[in-house]
Amino acid sequence: MNILEAPENKEAVIVEIKKSDNPFLRKIEAMGLKRGEKIKVLSKVGRNIVVQVEGRKLAIDKELAKEIEIE
Amino acid sequence: MKEITVALIGNPNVGKTTLLNYIAGTELKVGNWPGVTVEKKEATIEYKGYKVHIVDLPGVYTLEPLSDAELVATKFLEEEDIDVILDVIDTQNFEKNFYLTTQLLEFEKPTVVVLNIYDEAERKGIKVDIPFLEEILNVKVIKAVARKGIGLDRVLDLIIETYEKKITPRIKYEQKIEDAIKELEKTLGTKLTKHEAINILLGKKKTNNEEEVKKLREELEKFFGESLEEIIKDERFGFAHGVTKEVLKKEKEQKYDITEILDTFLLHPYIGLGLYLVIMFLIFKIAFDFSAPFMDWLDGFLTGFVSPFIVVLLNSVGASEIIVNFFTEAVIGGVGFVVTFVPLIATLFFLINFLEMSGYLPRIAVLMDRFMEKLGLHGSMVIPLMLGFGCNVPAIMATRVIEDRRDKFIVTMMIPFMTCPARLIVFAFFASVFFDNPVIVIMGLYTLGIVVGLITAYFLKRTTFKGKITHFAMELPPYRLPTLKAILSVVWIHTKGFLYRAGTIIFAISIIVWGLLNLPPGIKDQSESFAAKIGKTIVPIFEPLGIEDWRASASLIPAFLAREIALSSLGTMYYAEMEKEIEMEEFKPVNELKNQGLSLLTAVKDAFLSVFSFKIAAFDVAEDEFVTLRNVIKQHFTPLSALSYMILLLIYTSCVATVAVMIQEIGKKYALLFLAYSFVAAWILAFTVYNVGKLFV
Ligand SMILES: Nc1nc2c(ncn2[C@@H]2O[C@H](COP(=O)(O)OP(=O)(O)OP(=O)(O)O)[C@@H](O)[C@H]2O)c(=O)[nH]1
Numbered sequence: 001m002n003i004l005e006a007p008e009n010k011e012a013v014i015v016e017i018k019k020s021d022n023p024f025l026r027k028i029e030a031m032g033l034k035r036g037e038k039i040k041v042l043s044k045v046g047r048n049i050v051v052q053v054e055g056r057k058l059a060i061d062k063e064l065a066k067e068i069e070i071e
Numbered sequence: 072m073k074e075i076t077v078a079l080i081g082n083p084n085v086g087k088t089t090l091l092n093y094i095a096g097t098e099l100k101v102g103n104w105p106g107v108t109v110e111k112k113e114a115t116i117e118y119k120g121y122k123v124h125i126v127d128l129p130g131v132y133t134l135e136p137l138s139d140a141e142l143v144a145t146k147f148l149e150e151e152d153i154d155v156i157l158d159v160i161d162t163q164n165f166e167k168n169f170y171l172t173t174q175l176l177e178f179e180k181p182t183v184v185v186l187n188i189y190d191e192a193e194r195k196g197i198k199v200d201i202p203f204l205e206e207i208l209n210v211k212v213i214k215a216v217a218r219k220g221i222g223l224d225r226v227l228d229l230i231i232e233t234y235e236k237k238i239t240p241r242i243k244y245e246q247k248i249e250d251a252i253k254e255l256e257k258t259l260g261t262k263l264t265k266h267e268a269i270n271i272l273l274g275k276k277k278t279n280n281e282e283e284v285k286k287l288r289e290e291l292e293k294f295f296g297e298s299l300e301e302i303i304k305d306e307r308f309g310f311a312h313g314v315t316k317e318v319l320k321k322e323k324e325q326k327y328d329i330t331e332i333l334d335t336f337l338l339h340p341y342i343g344l345g346l347y348l349v350i351m352f353l354i355f356k357i358a359f360d361f362s363a364p365f366m367d368w369l370d371g372f373l374t375g376f377v378s379p380f381i382v383v384l385l386n387s388v389g390a391s392e393i394i395v396n397f398f399t400e401a402v403i404g405g406v407g408f409v410v411t412f413v414p415l416i417a418t419l420f421f422l423i424n425f426l427e428m429s430g431y432l433p434r435i436a437v438l439m440d441r442f443m444e445k446l447g448l449h450g451s452m453v454i455p456l457m458l459g460f461g462c463n464v465p466a467i468m469a470t471r472v473i474e475d476r477r478d479k480f481i482v483t484m485m486i487p488f489m490t491c492p493a494r495l496i497v498f499a500f501f502a503s504v505f506f507d508n509p510v511i512v513i514m515g516l517y518t519l520g521i522v523v524g525l526i527t528a529y530f531l532k533r534t535t536f537k538g539k540i541t542h543f544a545m546e547l548p549p550y551r552l553p554t555l556k557a558i559l560s561v562v563w564i565h566t567k568g569f570l571y572r573a574g575t576i577i578f579a580i581s582i583i584v585w586g587l588l589n590l591p592p593g594i595k596d597q598s599e600s601f602a603a604k605i606g607k608t609i610v611p612i613f614e615p616l617g618i619e620d621w622r623a624s625a626s627l628i629p630a631f632l633a634r635e636i637a638l639s640s641l642g643t644m645y646y647a648e649m650e651k652e653i654e655m656e657e658f659k660p661v662n663e664l665k666n667q668g669l670s671l672l673t674a675v676k677d678a679f680l681s682v683f684s685f686k687i688a689a690f691d692v693a694e695d696e697f698v699t700l701r702n703v704i705k706q707h708f709t710p711l712s713a714l715s716y717m718i719l720l721l722i723y724t725s726c727v728a729t730v731a732v733m734i735q736e737i738g739k740k741y742a743l744l745f746l747a748y749s750f751v752a753a754w755i756l757a758f759t760v761y762n763v764g765k766l767f768v
């Protein structure tokens with residue numbers, strides 16, 4: 001499933017970033033949302049989704065979130 | 072003297088600018104959100120016989136720029152002649168930051184790594200083995216708390232040492248890649264840095280032997296079974312991960328985190344929105360209530376002490392009437408009048424800076440996204456808009472972080488409608504003179520500005536600037552309680568700037584206005600002066616808005632330089648009239664000074680007490696017995712025409728600095744078009760409000 005479908009406050013692991021030719025997704029990877037990373041969805045506010053990764057808290061839009069597969 | 076150029080680079084919001092401010096004594100803008108620095112800023116330090124140029128760059132996550140600000144950083148790295156790289160890392164985020172560090176190491180330039188924000192990392196139980204890190208990478212590493220200046224005394228020494236000894240980093244990737252690079256160097260017959268080699272292999276940089284490059288690339292892709300882009304990315308992530316595992320220990324898990332607790336409420340879709348409104352209201356309330364007693368005191372001090380004192384003094388040395396008039400009208404009436412608003416400006420900057428340093432701005436971006444979506448914009452664009460309440464100029468600069476040119480354009484055109492402190496002091500004056508409930512009026516004007524901004528954006532997005540929304544990704548930094556010292560120093564920078572303007576441009580304008588008011592020589596009445604002539608010429612434009620007095624229309628001309636000049640010019644012109652109406656009372660300087668001292672104490676007490684009451688009490692004060700400027704101005708405006716005057720100054724971009732920065736950022740054509748638009752919009756709004764209002768009073 002992708003991050004958008006993840007339940008809030010449950011840990012999950014990123015397995016794949018789709019469409020990595022999108023420069024925005026590459027930026028997000030550099031920010032910390034990349035394969036193998038443990039994440040937790042903190043909240044969904046409107047178009048945004050707030051995600052906790054080790055040491056960082058990120059807000060990304062849902063369109064981007066759809067491209068991030070977790071498990 | 073030897074010169075060293077240092078690139079100060081790192082992820083956003085890691086304390087690069089804080090570090091530079093500390094070691095170079097600069098006063099560059101710092102704030103707790105990613106994207107504070109949007110241009111390159113250089114500071115030069117002379118140290119031990121070297122001239123060290125440190126260039127502060129906008130923060131980046133990768134070397135692949137998406138916004139103008141990011142482009143500044145990557146371009147500087149690629150194109151300038153850099154001697155040393157000063158890489159700042161947020162230690163609590165070591166591995167994530169190290170992805171960029173890895174790419175910086177590829178440049179194989181002398182590098183100094185600063186493990187900053189070490190205080191917060193330590194609180195999370197993070198420890199870095201610095202000697203080992205230095206050994207693996209062959210770079211110099213220091214730990215630091217830039218905010219407190221801890222650990223920074225060695226930075227310059229290390230920069231010089233790495234530079235002199237040419238200590239260049241060691242970075243090793245998968246053997247297969249290393250081999251390919253060697254092969255490439257052989258074919259091209261030159262030594263390459265890892266950065267250059269990778270760029271050639273990726274096709275970002277062309278050579279005269281593309282055949283061979285392509286072959287090498289294909290070989291690698293076949294071996295790893297992925298595209299070279301993926302391979303390189305994985306290598307870099309892998310390297311960052313490997314280094315982190317070697318040098319970083321995390322000893323304890325933090326039990327609770329203040330950021331988590333605060334965000335539970337502040338980022339909550341509904342509670343958060345409510346709290347946002349409460350916070351905005353509080354800022355408003357404190358700004359007014361805390362500053363009002365001081366402003367009243369300053370006002371009284373000026374009219375009750377400084378002005379008569381100067382008159383007495385000048386009379387005693389036998390100065391002519393014209394000199395006396397000059398001092399009371401141009402200096403006290405013009406400059407002094409504007410200076411009485413310093414408490415309001417200082418308090419407002421204190422609060423705005425507190426907000427900027429707290430880490431709350433990115434949360435506002437997330438919360439406001441719902442509403443920005445309706446305009447086809449993104450929540451993050453709220454940040455430049457919020458900055459607009461501090462000053463429109465840096466706010467427009469801040470749009471450089473917006474990736475999409477179209478969106479940048481639209482946000483730039485919204486910012487001038489955000490009420491800045493210069494406009495606020497005009498509002499504060501007029502609203503308190505003409506309305507029983509000045510705070511409501513001022514809040515109404517703020518809202519009107521925002522609404523006009525929103526309508527403008529809506530209109531632009533529907534017509535010229537159609538297009539789909541770009542993506543959004545933003546780091547939410549931890550909340551940080553700023554130190555009082557840091558905030559006060561920023562408040563001082565702004566207050567100093569304001570006073571400086573008062574002493575230079577506002578003073579100069581006051582002299583000119585005063586001159587025009589008293590010329591041609593020998594006039595008996597102001598209404599025969601040049602100023603009156605000029606004012607009367609443009610009165611027809613403003614008459615439909617209820618602004619009939621020539622002084623009021625004349626004041627709008629110099630106001631184009633800066634909006635507070637509207638007030639100083641009015642002050643100069645009306646002060647002249649005022650004096651002829653009042654007789655100087657008997658004045659005893661010593662007694663008066665004592666009175667002023669006592670009333671200052673009362674003002675301090677009032678200021679602190681008023682902050683703790685629930686309602687906004689500012690401007691509730693009863694009229695004093697003096698004939699002040701307020702009373703004089705009151706005779707020349709009606710509440711409605713005052714409102715109309717304020718709307719004009721709110722909407723019309725009458726600030727030359729804002730227009731200049733717009734020209735720089737979006738081009739002359741659009742900036743001037745916008746100026747015309749803002750004038751027309753201002754006129755129509757003022758006209759409507761005035762004429763509709765007239766039906767009711
Ligand atoms: N706790 C702590 N906070 C720090 C330290 N250094 C800087 N900060 C805070 O980190 C925030 C960001 O500081 P800046 O200097 O603006 O960061 P920057 O790297 O220049 O950011 P950009 O210009 O946006 O790339 C501010 O709120 C600083 O007060 C530190 O050593 N410890």
Ligand SMILES: [Mg+2]
Pocket residue numbers: 087088089100101107108127128129130
């Ligand atoms: Mg900065």
